[in-house]
Amino acid sequence: MTPDLRDDGSAGPVSGQDWARAVELISAADEIALACHVSPDGDALGSMLGVGIALRAAGKRVTASFGDRRFTVPRLLRFLPGQELLADPAHYPAAPEVMVTFDVPTVGRLGVLTGNTAKAHELVVLDHHPSNTGFGTLNLVDPGAAATAVLAEELIHRLGLPVDKDIATCLYVGLVTDTGSFRHSSTTPDAHAMAARLLATGLDPEKIARELWDRSPFGYLKVLGAVLDRVRLEPEVGGGLVWTFVTRADRAAYGLPYDEIEGMIDVIRRTDQADVATILKEDDDGVWQVSMRSKGGVDVSRVSAALGGGGHAKAAGFTSHQPIEETIESLRALL
Numbered sequence: 355m356t357p358d359l360r361d362d363g364s365a366g367p368v369s370g371q372d373w374a375r376a377v378e379l380i381s382a383a384d385e386i387a388l389a390c391h392v393s394p395d396g397d398a399l400g401s402m403l404g405v406g407i408a409l410r411a412a413g414k415r416v417t418a419s420f421g422d423r424r425f426t427v428p429r430l431l432r433f434l435p436g437q438e439l440l441a442d443p444a445h446y447p448a449a450p451e452v453m454v455t456f457d458v459p460t461v462g463r464l465g466v467l468t469g470n471t472a473k474a475h476e477l478v479v480l481d482h483h484p485s486n487t488g489f490g491t492l493n494l495v496d497p498g499a500a501a502t503a504v505l506a507e508e509l510i511h512r513l514g515l516p517v518d519k520d521i522a523t524c525l526y527v528g529l530v531t532d533t534g535s536f537r538h539s540s541t542t543p544d545a546h547a548m549a550a551r552l553l554a555t556g557l558d559p560e561k562i563a564r565e566l567w568d569r570s571p572f573g574y575l576k577v578l579g580a581v582l583d584r585v586r587l588e589p590e591v592g593g594g595l596v597w598t599f600v601t602r603a604d605r606a607a608y609g610l611p612y613d614e615i616e617g618m619i620d621v622i623r624r625t626d627q628a629d630v631a632t633i634l635k636e637d638d639d640g641v642w643q644v645s646m647r648s649k650g651g652v653d654v655s656r657v658s659a660a661l662g663g664g665g666h667a668k669a670a671g672f673t674s675h676q677p678i679e680e681t682i683e684s685l686r687a688l689l
């Protein structure tokens with residue numbers, strides 16, 4: 355089954371010519387290097403591995419990676435098929451013939467793989483961030499797509515490759531995470547139609563949901579308890595700000611890895627009295643990774659961009675080297 359296409363053969367702002375060029379470039383290459391953004395989420399890793407499995411089945415040599423200084427796959431995403439395609443950035447091709455990026459809006463979000471793009475002969479960018487800077491030699495960017503996985507599915511179809519259950523599992527993880535389990539406004543008829551195509555391969559949605567959202571080490575509950583205990587509501591800031599933080603020490607007390615705390619923002623953002631929810635997460639290097647969510651009153655991608663980060667209108671983030679109180683003060687000023 356192929357996705358619904360417009361009269362001109364495109365499924366969005368990506369032109370039929372650009373798709374044809376991508377197919378041409380990828381078909382002609384023996385070796386393809388794939389990369390997604392640092393601290394990969396379900397869409398970044400799922401899109402990349404889905405395409406990676408399809409290309410490997412087509413006989414290509416595939417390397418897939420992401421540029422975190424400490425290269426580890428988040429525990430939540432280790433159930434994804436195709437992990438054997440992943441390589442530490444240290445073993446990534448220095449000058450790839452064809453490099454394809456997934457869910458990466460700015461070249462810096464490739465982390466330690468940023469430099470590899472400069473030497474790539476062709477750089478194909480697959481993304482759905484409205485803020486994408488078009489840093490590729492070929493940019494397949496559709497801000498109307500619910501996930502990069504939507505573009506990944508179309509690329510696979512256009513290459514004439516089949517989507518088996520493993521590929522579908524990867525793409526479904528991208529779709530289901532970026533639509534917030536089909537709750538966000540990106541939940542279009544097309545998003546559900548894509549889910550139907552993927553489910554038809556026999557993938558296990560119950561297992562995927564359990565792996566992504568319904569399990570964690572016991573320490574998660576203890577750290578969540580501490581994080582909720584110190585949460586602050588500032589109704590006078592913007593349309594209301596609710597915020598909290600997680601320190602390295604909080605996590606160390608219960609042996610909780612950094613990537614386990616990603617879902618906590620979804621608890622914080624429930625707050626009726628706040629349009630914006632923020633959580634500051636201290637990583638293993640002592641740097642603060644800040645996650646922001648909005649109900650729509652504020653475009654948090656603009657706030658995050660003003661502080662050196664980026665993202666989407668309702669979900670964005672930035673990195674801070676300041677103490678907690680100073681970071682929050684900057685946020686208050688912008689909100």
Ligand code: AMP
Binds near residue numbers: 395646664
């Ligand atoms: P997160 O809060 O980590 O789930 O990220 C939400 C959105 O913000 C994603 O689209 C990310 O790409 C973006 N984002 C998060 N952190 C950063 C950062 N440090 N720099 C740029 N974009 C970010």
Ligand code: MN
Binds near residue numbers: 398
């Ligand atoms: Mn992402």
Ligand code: MN
Binds near residue numbers: 398457482501502532
């Ligand atoms: Mn995405």
